[in-house]
Amino acid sequence: MNAVLQTDQSLVLIVDDEPFIRTQLRLSLQCEGYRIAEAQDGREALTVFEKLHPDIVLLDAIMPDMDGFDCCxxxxxxxxxxxxxxxxITGLEDRESVDRAFEVGAIDYVTKPIHWPVLRQRVRRLIQQSQLQQQLESANRELQRLVTIDELTQVANRRRxxxxCAQEWQRMAREQLPLSLILCDVDFFKSYNDTYGHQAGDRCLQEIAKAIKNTVKRPADLVARYGGEEFAVILPTTNPEGAIVLAETICSAVKILEIPHCNSLVSSYVTITAGVSTEIPEPNSDFQAMITAADRALYQAKTEGRDRVKHYNKQSSSTIPIYPFLP
Structure with a gap:
């Protein structure tokens, strides 16, 4: 392997089994300010590529052992x-070879003997196009993140x-596995805002969101701001016992923050109440029933004194309103 590097310039990997051709390409492209790495066959090219991550590859089509098509x-x-x-880069100009080059993933080709001005322009154009594509996809990913993240708390928003929830509900229905939901509500949050001000209320929600997110470890679990001072945690493949343990851990994590709340009726610090529901979804059913169940459990936990976790119990749900409200 032979690499000649210059700072802050695109890296070109030249792959050719002929040393003379590699030298010509290297000298020509160095004059344009590119950094250069070289490989003398396809197998070496794969090694260099994974190590250096070049911005473009100039690949000879005809090489021994592994030709350019297989390497590509x-x-x-x-x-x-x-x-x-x-x-x-190929000495072949027949239609079959040209078609094959594009089929295996080549973006463009030049023929031997090389027309140097054409090569320089194509290298520049292809690098620019690749960079623009990466920038566009990065911008799209950031835009997608922004439309699914709650601006204040930096956890998922209601839309996400x-x-x-719909995605995991359908997946659990196919696999006939449990899906659990935790709904959390900050206790006496209106009183907190009235006492400490809305800016302090915003900081309080940010700290709580961070504590919940740090408690929920599995990549498949999602923490979201459900609305106002309510948070939700979606737990795929989680049974009731596991969901209850996690909900209790979340409540403890919020208590540990020791955010003062002098007008709370349950503690001198900010606390949360949680309702938990678990379903094994039926095919063609709707996840709203799971949300309603968690909401019922949350209401029951509030009526029993707040600062606690309650799992939805169908046997005791008949006396609980479907859409209750307690501040």
Whole structure:
């Protein structure tokens, strides 16, 4: 392997079994300010590619052992090769070879003998296109994140909660596994705002959201701001016992924050109350029943004194309103 590096410039990987051709390409592209790495065959190219992550690959089509077509296919299969353009350099001009180059993932090709001004322009254009594509996809990912994240608390918003709830409900229905939901409500939050001010209330919600997020460890679990001072946690493949334990841990994590609340009727610090429900979804059913059940459990926990966890009990639910409200 032979690499000549210059700072703050795009890296070009040249793959060719002929040293003279590699030297010509290297000298020509160095004059344009590119950094250069070289590989003398397809297998070495794969190793260099994974190590250096070049911005473009100039790949000879005809090489011994592993030709450029096979090498191109393998480069495309690498995780780090998603955005890297591959420019095939070939002495073949027949239709079949050109078609094959594009089929295996080459973005463009040039023929031997190389027309140097054309090569320089294509390298520049392909690198610019690749960079623009990466910037666009990064901007799209950030936009998607912004429309699904609650601005104040930086956990998922209500929209993302409902999307994920529907998604996991259908998945659990297919696999016939339990889906659990925790609904949390900050106790006497209106009184907290009245006492300490809305800015302090915002900071309080931020700290609580952070504590909940730090408590919920599994990647598949989702923490969301359900609305106002309410938070929700979606727990795929979680039975009632596991959901109750996690809800109790979340309540404890909030208590540990020791956020003063002099007008709370249950503690001198901010506390939360949680309602838990668990369902094994039936095919073609709706997740709203699970939300209603968690809401009923939350209401029951409030009526019993707040600062506690209550799991939905169908046997005792008949006396509990479907859409209760307690501040």
């Amino acid at each position: 296919t393998q480069l495309q299969s690498l995780d780090c090769g998603k955005y890297t353009p591959i420019l095939m 909660f409902e999307e994920y």
